[in-house]
Amino acid sequence: MRARGWVCGALALVAALSGCAAESDPAPTLPAGVTVELQQLRADVAARQAEVRVTNGSDAPLTIGDVRVEDPRFSGPSTRVIADRVSTVPAGSSVDIRVQLAPVDCDAPGDASARVVLELVDDSGSAEVEASAPDPVGFLAPLHARECVQKRVTDAAAVAFTGFTPSSAGEPAALELTVTPTGTAAVTVVGLERTNLIDFTGPGDDELYAVDVDVAAGDTAPIVVEVPIVPFRCDPHAVQEDKRGTVFDVRVALDGEPGEFELFVGDDLRGRILTWVGQWCGFGTSG
Structure with missing residues (x-):
């Protein structure tokens, strides 16, 4: 399947890079057709949580392990509310993954942007990919x-x-x-x-x-x-x-x-x- 093949290729790339000094090489990115964005539902507000919405527009399911939202407006990464959970996103579907927001960093500019790091998993192992994370409703600022x-x-x-x-x-x-x-x-x-x-x-x-x-x-x-x-x-x-x-x-x-x-x-x-x-x-x- 396309997604599995992509993960295997990404794992090979990560392994190859670990043995060299090419630190300037770009990190692996999302498979074609897969997008992410940030949302905050009404139920998330009191608990200071948010949702990473993963939309799988590819023709194969995705399995996602760890999730991190990295944003200079927060003092550290925002991670899954339920640690160690694995989410499967069927082809043509979307899944919302809830994260606990880290404390704010008030020295950071309010118009900074967020990135999401996803751990993609298959039978051969896992690889981390990262992507910009649009905030379409504008809740973060x-x-x-x-x-x-x-x-x-x-x-x-x-x-x-x-x-x-x-x-x-x-x-x-x-x-x-x-x-x-x-x-x-x-x-x-x-x-x-x-x-x-x-x-x-x-x-x-x-x-x-x-x-x-x-x-x-x-x-x-x-x-x-x-x-x-x-x-x-x-x-x-x-x-x-x-x-x-x-x-x-x-x-x-x-x-x-x-x-x-x-x-x-x-x-x-x-x-x-x-x-x-x-x-x-x-x-x-x-x-």
């Missing part, structure tokens, strides 16, 4: 920007959701946001943006709940804000299929400049909030 904002915020204060008090139908519940200053830097936590599942009552515009917590260098006392929340929607599938409903965009100001980052409530609070939404709206949910 905004993710890098948001997480670098969050790193700067963390220098000034830890920001976390720390509690939840449910309510009866028709009344707002209370989501507890705690800002704990580090004493070493300043930040203003401006507010929280509405999600596709959660809305607010109280100060702010239609999409923003105003928090307006100012942290100055030298502050150390925690500040607790009770955020009144209500369901944004009450159709059952919105809860049953929820992926991002408890991931809030936090707007901040750093040195007078606006920024934002994403803040997940955590698995425990997510389950409690989804259960409350179901009860508030009059349908059952397991959370």
Whole structure:
């Protein structure tokens, strides 16, 4: 088969290169008809994961072992969520391979590009190939920007959701946001943006709940804000299929400049909030 023959040829090339100093020779590349790209699904956001989508346009199946995404915007390679798994991509099909994103490197330019390294496997052994990895929906640059904002915020204060008090139908519940200053830097936590599942009552515009917590260098006392929340929607599938409903965009100001980052409530609070939404709206949910 074409793919098997290609892997064998690549293995021979790798073996030959290992005995010489031709370090400038190009690395093996993907077989003809095989492409890769990066995606981030809604379910990947809270866990900081992404998908390497491999599309096999050749006429033979591909077997893929190790996967690495190499990108200067991250402090190291992003690798398979489930180590040692092997994926088979039938001819004419696509497979999404989930990777865990490495921590961001905020010294890297936000417009850098990513490459994917795949280990192709067959009966004779394996060979690594690499290719550029397009990001067609453009999630990597905004993710890098948001997480670098969050790193700067963390220098000034830890920001976390720390509690939840449910309510009866028709009344707002209370989501507890705690800002704990580090004493070493300043930040203003401006507010929280509405999600596709959660809305607010109280100060702010239609999409923003105003928090307006100012942290100055030298502050150390925690500040607790009770955020009144209500369901944004009450159709059952919105809860049953929820992926991002408890991931809030936090707007901040750093040195007078606006920024934002994403803040997940955590698995425990997510389950409690989804259960409350179901009860508030009059349908059952397991959370």
